[in-house]
Amino acid sequence: MDNKFPGKDISDSDLKHKFPLASSLNKKKVIKIKNGLSFGEDQIPLIAGPNTLENKDMIFKCCDLMEKNNLKFLRAGIYKPLTFPYRSEKYFELGDKGLRIIEEIKKNFDLIIVSEIMESEKISTMIDLIDVFQIGARNMQNFPLITNVAKTLKPIILKRHFGSSIRDLLCAAEYALIEKNEKVILCERGVSVPHTHRSSSRFLFDIEAIPAVQENSCLPIIADPSHACFWHKWVEALTLASVAAGADGLMIEFHPDPRNAAVDPLQPITFEEFEILVKKSRELASLFQKKII
Ligand code: PEP
Ligand code: MN
Helix, strand or coil, X not given: CCCCCECECCCHHHHHHHCCCCECCCCCXXXXXXXXXXXXXXXXXXXXXXXXXXXXXXXXXXXXXXXXXCCCEEECECCCCCCCCCCXXXXXXXXHHHHHHHHHHHHXXXXXXXXXXXXXXXXXXXXXXXXEEEECHHHCCCHHHXXXXXXXXXXXXXXCCCCCCHHHHHHHHHHHHCCCCCCEEEEECCECCHHHCECCECCECCCCHHHHHHHHECCCEEECHHHHHCCHHHHHHHHHHXXXXXXXXXXXXXXXXXXXXXXXXXXXXXXXXXXXXXXXXHHHHHHCCCEEC
């Protein structure tokens, strides 16, 4: 095999034949969402919100915070790939009921909704309400799901599985691109390595993935420090590191009452911490002539 960089796992032949559409041999893609908002240019979309849409009151508070900070991309999970099948008393997965709350968000706020889809059967009910479909780390190689979601031609955020290589990620993205859906945004959210199997760091944030994807692919790559470190105190540092590393976007979790969040209460930052993070990220981004939106 002809490999320009022996020792690296992506060869010239991969760029040409395994993922020709996702490869860096193409012009860098700018992924336009709407109203002049895009990924892959001089803007850094900051997708933020709670892990889970718990109820109308909490999500409306989150929407207010987004608007106050001039941010447009709200994340809110309705269907969650939780590690355990059991639900605590506190956790009430809204599922289809969550879509009714999304309808109300759309009536009251001018926000772009990012939400995870776990099964193709949900496409028809989600399609009119969800602006950007997230395919989670656990489904990164669920190729029938990627194919079906891609066929909607809606933008997709494809998260890298915590055990997958960059090569695997780009090959998975190719499944969407081959359906003529050019709106694929990749997301680094941390990887598993032996020493991360402890409470102090669930995953290792792979900052290297940002320049690595940019070197090998034409697709934008965003960073999700919240899921990587799983620990609210480190989110700001990792966010700034992501901006400095050239991330094409960010995904951050916040919550009105983080320690009482229904899911992953150690992960979200407070509203106050979020506002500081936005301010610092904006200052840092301006050094690179980029704008956090
Ligand atoms: C999420 O963003 O809510 C999520 C479950 O992320 P990941 O797929 O990266 O674990
Ligand atoms: Mn999560």
